[in-house]
Amino acid sequence: MHMQSVRTDVAALVDDDPRKHAFRVHRDAYVDQGVFELEIDRFFHHGWVYAAHESQLPAAASFVSTTLGRQPVLITRGSDGQLRGFFNRCRHRGAVVCKERQGQSDNFRCPYHGWSFKGDGSLAGLPGPDGYGADFPRAEMGLVPVAELASYRGFIFVSLARPDVDLQTHLGQARVFLDRLCDQRPQGLSVVPGTTRYGFDANWKLQIENALDFYHLPVVHRSFFEIKRARGESGKMTVRDFATDQCVALERGHGTVLASDANGHVHQHLFIFPNLVILENPAPQLRVIFPQRVDRTEIEGLAFFSADAGEAERSRLLGLYERFYGPMGFGTPDDIEIFRACMNGFMAEAAPWNDFSRGYHRELDHLPNGDAAAVMACGNITDETFVRGLYRWWMNALRDVRA
Ligand code: FES
Ligand SMILES: [Fe+2]
CATH class of the missing domain: 2.102.10.10 (Rieske [2Fe-2S] iron-sulphur domain)
Structure with a gap:
C-alpha cells in the first residue's frame, strides 16, 4: 500500500450534512494518486x-x-x-x-x-x-x-485476499434486485460471446455515478431521444417523465434504479460495488469497470439474454444494443465526452467540490410502492440518492483501511 502518498484524509473528501441536506465530494476523490492506490488495494485486492x-x-x-x-x-x-x-x-x-x-x-x-x-x-x-x-x-x-x-445465481465473484465478509453478506440488499433480474429469466442468463472493450481518460468512479444517472439522459443523450421521437417510438424524454421512478441506495455501495415503461414493465439497472453494472434498457448489458490509473478507465460491455430467447428476440436485442452501447452507438461516445469534461473541470483547484445534494430533502427509507425490499434510501430516479450511498460506503471502507 502507498499510504505515505495519500495527500488527503479520505474522510475529508466527503462532506455530508443531513441537517442541511447537503452532500459534496472533493475533487481529490477523482484525481489523487494516493486515493486511487487505496481504492485498488481495499476494493479490488482485498474485497469481493x-x-x-x-x-x-x-x-x-x-x-x-x-x-x-x-x-x-x-x-x-x-x-x-x-x-x-x-x-x-x-x-x-x-x-x-x-x-x-x-x-x-x-x-x-x-x-x-x-x-x-x-x-x-x-x-x-x-x-x-x-x-x-x-x-x-x-x-x-x-x-x-x-x-x-x-x-451467486450465476454471477461469479472473487476475493483475491481473505475477505472481511462472505459473498452473501457483501451483496446484502442487492441480492433482492439480482434475484428479481434472474427470476424474470427462469431459464438463466446467457452472456453473448464477444465484448465491446473501450477506454477513456477519466476516473473509474465517473462511470459508476453515470451508470445509474437518469438526470443526464435528456441533456447528454438528447439526440438519441430526438431520433426515437422522430421515429414515433415511445419513451420517457424529460426529467418530468421520470416523476414516478426510483433511485435506490443499497448497503455497501450498491444501488439500483427502477424505471417503468409505458406498459408498466419495470426496467431495473443495478450496480454491484465495485465493478459491475447490469443494465436492462434499452438492451440488456453487463458493464464491467476496470480502473487502470487514477485518470484512465477501461470498460467491457457484454450483451446478455434470457437463455431461452429465440433467434428473433436475440437479433432484436442485439440491434438495440449496438444502437446505444456499440462503439458508434448513441450512448457511449456522449458519456465519454462528458467524463473528459469533468476531469478537465476538476483541474480548477479553487472550486474543488462536486454537489450531490439533489433529492436529499425528499429521500425515503423505503420503496414508495410498498415493496418490502430493504433499502438504505430511496429517491426519485433523477436524484443523487445512489451516489450519496456510494460515497458513504466508499469513505467508511477507505477510512477503516487507514485506521
Ligand atoms: S515456464 Fe512459465 S515462466 Fe518459465
Ligand atoms: Fe449516459
Whole structure:
C-alpha cells in the first residue's frame, strides 16, 4: 500500500450534512494518486469483485481470464466441472499462463518455457524434467488459488485476499434486485460471446455515478431521444417523465434504479460495488469497470439474454444494443465526452467540490410502492440518492483501511 502518498484524509473528501441536506465530494476523490492506490488495494485486492458469469464457462474444461485491480486472474471450470479461481501467473518465472480471454481448455501452457497447468491448477508437466532434482516440490508448484471464489445465481465473484465478509453478506440488499433480474429469466442468463472493450481518460468512479444517472439522459443523450421521437417510438424524454421512478441506495455501495415503461414493465439497472453494472434498457448489458490509473478507465460491455430467447428476440436485442452501447452507438461516445469534461473541470483547484445534494430533502427509507425490499434510501430516479450511498460506503471502507 502507498499510504505515505495519500495527500488527503479520505474522510475529508466527503462532506455530508443531513441537517442541511447537503452532500459534496472533493475533487481529490477523482484525481489523487494516493486515493486511487487505496481504492485498488481495499476494493479490488482485498474485497469481493465481479469476475465472470457462469454462462461464459458452460462446460467442463472451460475458462475465463480477467484482471482484478492489477492482478491477473484465471477462472476455470475443470474437467470435474468445478469452478476455481487462480492467479494467472506461472509458478516458474512469472509469465501469465493464459492470454486468451475466454475459451475451452483444461491445459494452460506457459508461453515462456512451456510449463503446463491443468484446470484444477496442478502442474501437469514441464519440458526437461531431469533438470530438477528429487527435492523439487513439483506437487506444490500448481497455480496459486485466489482466497475465495463464490457464485451467486450465476454471477461469479472473487476475493483475491481473505475477505472481511462472505459473498452473501457483501451483496446484502442487492441480492433482492439480482434475484428479481434472474427470476424474470427462469431459464438463466446467457452472456453473448464477444465484448465491446473501450477506454477513456477519466476516473473509474465517473462511470459508476453515470451508470445509474437518469438526470443526464435528456441533456447528454438528447439526440438519441430526438431520433426515437422522430421515429414515433415511445419513451420517457424529460426529467418530468421520470416523476414516478426510483433511485435506490443499497448497503455497501450498491444501488439500483427502477424505471417503468409505458406498459408498466419495470426496467431495473443495478450496480454491484465495485465493478459491475447490469443494465436492462434499452438492451440488456453487463458493464464491467476496470480502473487502470487514477485518470484512465477501461470498460467491457457484454450483451446478455434470457437463455431461452429465440433467434428473433436475440437479433432484436442485439440491434438495440449496438444502437446505444456499440462503439458508434448513441450512448457511449456522449458519456465519454462528458467524463473528459469533468476531469478537465476538476483541474480548477479553487472550486474543488462536486454537489450531490439533489433529492436529499425528499429521500425515503423505503420503496414508495410498498415493496418490502430493504433499502438504505430511496429517491426519485433523477436524484443523487445512489451516489450519496456510494460515497458513504466508499469513505467508511477507505477510512477503516487507514485506521
Ligand atoms: S515462466 Fe512459465 S515456464 Fe518459465
Ligand atoms: Fe449516459
